[in-house]
Amino acid sequence: MEKKEENITVAVRIRPLNERELKSTAEIAWEKKNNNIVKEIKGTREFPFDRVYDPSTHTSQLFNDLASQVINKCMEGYNGCIFCYGQTGSGKTFTMHGAKKSPGIVPQAIEAIFSHIQQAVQKEFLIRCSYIEIYNESINDLLNTNSLNLQLAEDRRNGIKIVGVTEEVCTSPNQVQSLLLLGETHKNIASTSFNQRSSRAHSIFRVIVESKNSFGKIDLSVAALNLIDLAGSESANVHTSTASTTRTREMKYINRVGFI
Numbered sequence: 001m002e003k004k005e006e007n008i009t010v011a012v013r014i015r016p017l018n019e020r021e022l023k024s025t026a027e028i029a030w031e032k033k034n035n036n037i038v039k040e041i042k043g044t045r046e047f048p049f050d051r052v053y054d055p056s057t058h059t060s061q062l063f064n065d066l067a068s069q070v071i072n073k074c075m076e077g078y079n080g081c082i083f084c085y086g087q088t089g090s091g092k093t094f095t096m097h098g099a100k101k102s103p104g105i106v107p108q109a110i111e112a113i114f115s116h117i118q119q120a121v122q123k124e125f126l127i128r129c130s131y132i133e134i135y136n137e138s139i140n141d142l143l144n145t146n147s148l149n150l151q152l153a154e155d156r157r158n159g160i161k162i163v164g165v166t167e168e169v170c171t172s173p174n175q176v177q178s179l180l181l182l183g184e185t186h187k188n189i190a191s192t193s194f195n196q197r198s199s200r201a202h203s204i205f206r207v208i209v210e211s212k213n214s215f216g217k218i219d220l221s222v223a224a225l226n227l228i229d230l231a232g233s234e235s236a237n238v239h240t241s242t243a244s245t246t247r248t249r250e251m252k253y254i255n256r257v258g259f260i
């Protein structure tokens with residue numbers, strides 16, 4: 001039988017214990033059984049995934065195995081989306097945006113896009129980027145702090161779009177990096193009992209890839225690559241007694257969007 005081609009891949013990476021957990025009596029609860037099954041260490045539950053990664057896996061391997069094919073398809077004109085899902089502190093921002101010694105999916109995607117452009121001599125590309133966050137159900141432009149609570153509109157030709165969102169034309173990876181840094185300074189991040197730098201909003205970095213053949217017949221294509229770092233869902237009990245009403249209010253919206 002011919003192998004069924006899938007367009008969605010779901011993978012899980014087990015997070016190593018962090019400093020706080022190492023100092024406590026916490027233990028890792030799950031282990032990789034094989035490339036496709038994650039299993040409880042002290043129990044019998046098992047869950048299948050397209051790929052399972054153990055705590056020693058670097059994000060660059062996730063990028064090569066899972067993300068690079070999505071980016072290649074975007075360069076050919078197909079829409080793509082990469083996002084991380086999981087409870088607070090599970091490593092979504094670490095995976096998407098990276099940390100000091102561990103570049104995330106987003107910076108690696110930017111490098112891959114521009115290296116593809118350099119090699120594709122028969123095509124011309126135009127790259128536009130936008131960066132928004134969804135905070136308590138309001139869409140805020142991370143590239144322009146005056147643009148809060150943006151509205152959605154449906155356009156017959158282009159589908160759903162965000163009215164008035166900043167879209168910057170970018171011609172180099174450095175330029176995109178500066179946009180990411182700018183957006184980073186505007187993000188809603190706060191300390192919670194699980195994560196010192198917890199994302200309190202869902203953030204979407206969107207790269208629009210427009211391309212046309214520079215030879216022969218004109219062949220235009222437009223694709224969107226959405227790189228999403230969700231805010232972590234968390235148990236309602238966590239915030240009830242100790243945390244501020246702001247954290248509790250945010251949590252209600254985060255969990256609501258998380259379960260759609």
Ligand SMILES: Nc1ncnc2c1ncn2[C@@H]1O[C@H](COP(=O)(O)OP(=O)(O)OP(=O)(O)O)[C@@H](O)[C@H]1O
Nearest residue numbers: 015087088089090091092093094195198199231232
């Ligand atoms: N695979 C990993 N290897 C090493 N450190 C990690 C890994 N994943 C996460 N961490 C660390 O764990 C902490 C929490 O990770 P992160 O902020 O990415 O969680 P999150 O899922 O984005 O949480 P939230 O939903 O609260 O935003 C960070 O200090 C991060 O550097």
Ligand SMILES: [Mg+2]
Nearest residue numbers: 092093198199
């Ligand atoms: Mg986060």
